[in-house]
Amino acid sequence: MRIDCMNPATGELRFRYETMSPAAIAAALASAEAAQREWRALPLAARLPLFRALAAVLRREREAWAALITLEMGKRRAESLAEIDKCAWLCEVYADNAPAWLAEESVAADGLRHRIVLQPLGVILSIMPWNFPFWQALRFAVPALLAGNASLLKHARNVPGCAGAIAGAFAEAGFPAGLFQAIFATHADLEALLDAEAIRGVSLTGSTEAGALIAAAAGRRLKKVVLELGGSDPFVVLEDADLAAAVAGARLGRLVCTGQSCIAAKRFIVVAPLAERFAAGLAAEFRALVPGDPSDPTVTLGPLVDAAAVETLEDQVARSLAAGARLVCGGRRLARPGYYFEATVLAEAAPGMAVAEEEVFGPVAPVFSVPDEEAALALANGTPFGLGGCVWTRDLARGERFARRLEAGAVFVNSIVKSDPRLPFGGVKRSGLGRELSAYGLREFVNVQGLNIYEAGR
Structure with a gap:
């Protein structure tokens, strides 16, 4: 499918691209699944430096990527710069706090040892909007990857440059190939992805109507969803x-x-x-x-x-x-x-x-x-x-x-509503399900495993 991208400031056509073929999307999913198997085996201490490196890449490229945000979706440059800076801060907050937020818990019960262990789910599909093209994508991806998952990003059709830049940032920071990828997909492609066993969950930020459709599709397949939807x-x-x-x-x-x-x-x-x-x-x-x-x-x-x-x-x-x-x-x-x-x-x-x-x-x-x-x-x-x-x-x-x-x-x-990586973010009623950011966002796409050890012969 051909997609036309307009310049919001002028109304002129500025870019045209084609969505990926089903075969290319399937290959992206296969590489994400393979990368995630190796990534989840890495100890947390080995993952953390990559997120600090990602923060450094974002800060180094802030001028160029802020200009890209402004060009693609029309945000004022000062706000675009602030968005990139906030993404870098997000990476650092998670790198600082992940050891505590993902720590195993010990529970006293009737056996020798009882532990609560947080394990990754696998490959998570993220469907993100255009209005905060870096922030929305990264506020999901950073905690999801930190917890040991991989991600495929289906971004809004009018911000393909931002989607590519985000994928490039992960690569430049040294993340394994395939672990985070941007895909350019149609709605039919998303249905096929949701059918894939390798996709273990979906995070969507968008309209209430889009959220209801994705939640219904994911529910039929018994896949975890996090939805951040509309507000009034x-x-x-x-x-x-x-x-x-x-x-x-x-x-x-x-x-x-x-x-x-x-x-x-x-x-x-x-x-x-x-x-x-x-x-x-x-x-x-x-x-x-x-x-x-x-x-x-x-x-x-x-x-x-x-x-x-x-x-x-x-x-x-x-x-x-x-x-x-x-x-x-x-x-x-x-x-x-x-x-x-x-x-x-x-x-x-x-x-x-x-x-x-x-x-x-x-x-x-x-x-x-x-x-x-x-x-x-x-x-x-x-x-x-x-x-x-x-x-x-x-x-x-x-x-x-x-x-x-x-x-x-x-x-x-006495403050406007705003998001902060140290605090949970999400809605109730028709504004969403689940939470992003903070420890709560980090734990959304994990298997909360109960590990119970007893003496042999009991």
């Missing part, structure tokens, strides 16, 4: 919040990756005394943004990923306005080449509107005014999603109580 994260501002800090946080939380992030703030729920001022303050921030070429360091609003993303935002905003939302700023595509949409604030948003019920992937901030804290909590939890959420208040004890009642996998007080 609440950004709650209580009446005692520092308004300036909340507005600054809202700007950052809504506009990361031009709003195209699963953990971007998507529903701004503000207790009534602050709602109008909050909407006005956020609109002032949005009006000051400078759209343009994401490789230009003076630009503060980059493009969306493709034409379909712009059309979806136009439709969601139009339907929300028709349902009674009030336009404070923005609301239209920008009249320039490429895939640009104005940073938009909608006041008087309400349940039932498109911006309340659907995941909004772009720079659109709907503001919901609520009478009190309990109403804010009910609205925050009144969604099928449960990825992340945050609350802003000067009373930290109150904030913690509120955060503990949010139905989400990651909750924050």
Whole structure:
């Protein structure tokens, strides 16, 4: 199958490639299986230096690979550089902590010795999105390989250069040939891979719809899945919040990756005394943004990923306005080449509107005014999603109580939602299954083996 890759900043065709043949994909799987058999036999101490070497490769190539991210999916260069840096840090966090996180546990029972041993599963298929092309792929691959697995990466079709660069980084760091490979596959190829006995699990980051399809396919074959899916994260501002800090946080939380992030703030729920001022303050921030070429360091609003993303935002905003939302700023595509949409604030948003019920992937901030804290909590939890959420208040004890009642996998007080390799990341409800990052992510694709030793003759 031929794939066309467009430049999001210009709308022009920049690259065309063909997906791999079924025979080539089968050969990649066979080489991954062979590499994993040898890799799993290596002691952990022998694996760790390779992850430090991978961090060094990422830092050495950060400028070139950040430019590649920006070219392929349109992320602003400063954010692309930060993504590469975070990937290097990820490698170091795991290299530092893996001996403790993978350590055997001793349990007192009725035999001589009882141990809990973490063993690798085999070859894991990863299906990753375009919005954080290095981070999403590596936050799965680093712990999976560290635990003794191999991986085949099926990346998003519009970031083939990033996929190849990631595979090249593993090779340059000295990892065994075949242990980590990027494959360029169709949906039919993925079905065939899931049928293969050598594939022991699947990790997918993507839409809820894609996750449901992969989970169903993996379930029919009894394969382990980890899913990090869509979100509609609440950004709650209580009446005692520092308004300036909340507005600054809202700007950052809504506009990361031009709003195209699963953990971007998507529903701004503000207790009534602050709602109008909050909407006005956020609109002032949005009006000051400078759209343009994401490789230009003076630009503060980059493009969306493709034409379909712009059309979806136009439709969601139009339907929300028709349902009674009030336009404070923005609301239209920008009249320039490429895939640009104005940073938009909608006041008087309400349940039932498109911006309340659907995941909004772009720079659109709907503001919901609520009478009190309990109403804010009910609205925050009144969604099928449960990825992340945050609350802003000067009373930290109150904030913690509120955060503990949010139905989400990651909750924050006076901070935007963000991932950290030292902390588990994942969602509840329709936002996913399982966890990535931290010790919890490291232990997702392992066989938790109970090793029990008794005296002979018992």
